[in-house]
Amino acid sequence: MGKTSIFSPEQQAGNLSSKVVAALERLSATFRVLLWNEAKQHGLSPIQVQLLIFLLYYPEEKRTVTHLAHYFNMTKATISDAVKSLESKQLLTRKITEGDSRSHSLHLTKEGKAMARKVERFAIPMLDVVSQLPEDKQATLLENLLQLIYQLNQADVITPQTMCQNCRFYSQKNGGHYCNLVKSPLKAGDLRVDCPEFQFPPAEELE
Known part of the structure; x- marks a missing residue:
């Protein structure tokens, strides 16, 4: 890209990739603002x-510190500090894993569940806007976003996400998406950002 600056409006004008990245940055900023405003109302951090x-x-x-650190691309120390704060607010508790006293899972208290249902509403403004797009455009947008995430995973910019393209059951057939678990083609709108049946490919396939 040479000396082209992603954030220079003048140079952006002649570089489509820079404009796409700048647009994604604006959306990211919007998400952060919505999240921060909601957190501030309840005396929480994002x-x-x-x-x-x-x-x-x-x-x-x-629901472990290790998994949460991986999922949110943060250090275990950062997640542990956030967990301790939520504990002090009596919004969650720890449960020792059976057979391993050094490991524990995290559980919301009654108050924690009520708070979670309140604060999850922060994303509604974005959902409302996306919902106004025709379904075919939503599906295409989803497909393109997942491809971007996948490529960032492959470049080790972010940790691999539990989405279709990273799954051992995913493949491409006849130029389209295919799930080998349900043995069925997948439309763009069927792709999942976070699949309950997700499994990483065997280590030898990743080499």
């Missing part, structure tokens, strides 16, 4: 809000 929402919906085996 990551504390995200942890509450995650713990509300994900299974126990994923």
